[in-house]
Amino acid sequence: MSKDILWRLGLTAAVIAGALWSALPLDKKINLGLDLQGGMHLIYEVDTQKAVLSSLDSLGEDLKKFLESKGVIAISARREGERVVAQFKDAADAQKARGIIEEDYTILSLAEDSAAEGRLTYEYDTAYRAEVARNAIGQALETLRNRVDQFGVAEPTIAAEGENRILIQLPGVQDRQRAIDLIGRTARLEFRMVNEEMTAEMAMERGVPSGSEVLFQKITDPVTKQVTGKEPYLIRNKVELTGGMLANARVSMSNLNQPYVSIDFNKEGGRIFARLTEENVGRRMAIVMDNNVYSAPKIRERIPGGSAMIEGSFTFEEANDLAIVLRAGSLPAPLIKLEERSVGPSLGRDSIESGVRAALLGGAAVALFMLVYYRLGGVIANLALTLNILIIAGAMGYFGATLTLPGIAGIILTLGMAVDANVLIYERIREELRNGKTVRAAVDAGFARAFLTIVDSNVTTLIAALVLFQFGTGPVKGFAVTLSVGLLSSMFTAVFVSRTLFDWYLGKRRVTELKI
Numbered sequence: 001m002s003k004d005i006l007w008r009l010g011l012t013a014a015v016i017a018g019a020l021w022s023a024l025p026l027d028k029k030i031n032l033g034l035d036l037q038g039g040m041h042l043i044y045e046v047d048t049q050k051a052v053l054s055s056l057d058s059l060g061e062d063l064k065k066f067l068e069s070k071g072v073i074a075i076s077a078r079r080e081g082e083r084v085v086a087q088f089k090d091a092a093d094a095q096k097a098r099g100i101i102e103e104d105y106t107i108l109s110l111a112e113d114s115a116a117e118g119r120l121t122y123e124y125d126t127a128y129r130a131e132v133a134r135n136a137i138g139q140a141l142e143t144l145r146n147r148v149d150q151f152g153v154a155e156p157t158i159a160a161e162g163e164n165r166i167l168i169q170l171p172g173v174q175d176r177q178r179a180i181d182l183i184g185r186t187a188r189l190e191f192r193m194v195n196e197e198m199t200a201e202m203a204m205e206r207g208v209p210s211g212s213e214v215l216f217q218k219i220t221d222p223v224t225k226q227v228t229g230k231e232p233y234l235i236r237n238k239v240e241l242t243g244g245m246l247a248n249a250r251v252s253m254s255n256l257n258q259p260y261v262s263i264d265f266n267k268e269g270g271r272i273f274a275r276l277t278e279e280n281v282g283r284r285m286a287i288v289m290d291n292n293v294y295s296a297p298k299i300r301e302r303i304p305g306g307s308a309m310i311e312g313s314f315t316f317e318e319a320n321d322l323a324i325v326l327r328a329g330s331l332p333a334p335l336i337k338l339e340e341r342s343v344g345p346s347l348g349r350d351s352i353e354s355g356v357r358a359a360l361l362g363g364a365a366v367a368l369f370m371l372v373y374y375r376l377g378g379v380i381a382n383l384a385l386t387l388n389i390l391i392i393a394g395a396m397g398y399f400g401a402t403l404t405l406p407g408i409a410g411i412i413l414t415l416g417m418a419v420d421a422n423v424l425i426y427e428r429i430r431e432e433l434r435n436g437k438t439v440r441a442a443v444d445a446g447f448a449r450a451f452l453t454i455v456d457s458n459v460t461t462l463i464a465a466l467v468l469f470q471f472g473t474g475p476v477k478g479f480a481v482t483l484s485v486g487l488l489s490s491m492f493t494a495v496f497v498s499r500t501l502f503d504w505y506l507g508k509r510r511v512t513e514l515k516i
Contacts, residue, residue: 245269270306414486
């Protein structure tokens with residue numbers, strides 16, 4: 001046996017060993033998609049209108065400070081509807097501010113010129129408004145990915161769909177409500193002072209004073225963990241500190257074995273928190289998230305170091321989910337749920353059984369045809385086909401790919417294309433034998449002449465598969481992955497492995513006739 005055949009047989013054996021090592025055990029190496037193991041399919045719409053309004057809220061304060069740095073004092077600068085209204089003491093200040101804003105705030109367009117009355121009204125430029133909406137969707141995607149990754153879902157799908165929608169697929173998730181709560185929570189954390197000039201009950205009876213609002217804290221039964229009521233608080237509107245300055249959030253346990261969320265601020269947040277606690281000793285500071293009061297402890301002393309805690313009669317799971325959303329960050333705008341579908345694990349098992357059955361029946365039919373029609377060539381083609389399936393499984397196991405039902409369809413399609421390459425080669429060999437060439441010469445010419453045709457057909461299909469992977473989502477990507485891996489594998493098995501087996505067979509004995 002020549003050295004050339006030996007190294008080719010050795011390489012084939014190494015590929016087989018590597019594929020087996022990567023693929024086994026299948027249940028631990030290959031992740032199953034939503035349609036095979038069950039889970040949740042959700043479509044949300046990002047409320048980009050709220051993102052624009054939120055951006056305008058912060059713009060008003062920034063604009064006021066910027067004008068002050070330029071020597072122009074604005075009495076107020078706040079959002080009114082979808083516009084920012086700046087009020088000045090006289091027309092001269094308004095005119096001066098208008099020139100500064102037009103030069104430095106190009107994102108704003110003058111919507112109403114009332115400078116003579118000391119007032120200027122601005123709105124976002126159309127292009128910048130669209131940019132705010134796009135950024136909101138991008139930030140929402142990143143925030144959701146961080147939350148779901150920390151939630152522990154294997155191979156989730158989180159992708160933009162259309163202009164302002166987000167597709168979320170969570171394979172294996174069966175706790176529906178917990179997943180929805182985790183995803184949909186805006187998680188805007190705020191530290192605000194309690195207005196202690198009157199009680200919340202008095203404010204609700206006599207009218208809420210300007211600059212404050214009534215928010216509620218849920219009262220939970222410590223044993224049943226059921227919400228039994230709500231306690232009102234009169235909270236000042238001014239936000240002293242936000243969750244945007246958090247460095248970390250984690251679950252800790254109290255001396256009474258009650259879970260709470262421990263939070264750490266970054267350097268700037270820690271400095272602000274220390275100042276706030278120093279200036280407000282003896283007063284109550286409310287920890288508010290999404291307009292719900294979690295706790296309102298009394299500040300007993302200055303708290304340096306930038307650490308605080310959020311208590312609220314949590315279960316460990318609730319505290320952990322709160323820590324996740326705080327670490328991942330708040331959503332830039334609320335999410336509106338448009339569609340929700342759940343796939344049960346029993347349906348997934350049925351899909352797996354149907355897919356495997358189809359693959360086995362299809363493979364068996366192809367193998368039988370090759371044996372009957374091509375005889376020796378059929379044996380070699382079937383060996384190459386088996387190796388092709390093994391390489392696909394090994395590649396998916398190595399990269400931790402997700403197998404979906406369309407992915408199984410891609411594998412079945414690949415089997416047909418792999419056999420098609422062998423058919424091209426065998427028909428070329430038959431043609432050469434009919435032209436009177438020897439067996440060795442016919443085999444060499446058959447592989448040589450079919451090579452370019454095989455490469456051309458597989459490469460064009462591979463390009464289509466890559467396009468599907470790039471622009472497709474969910475199941476379409478699963479189909480593209482298995483098809484791409486299968487195409488590369490089939491070229492290797494049809495051209496390299498089949499040729500090696502033919503050369504090995506012809507090199508063992510003197511063959512004068514080839515039954516193919």
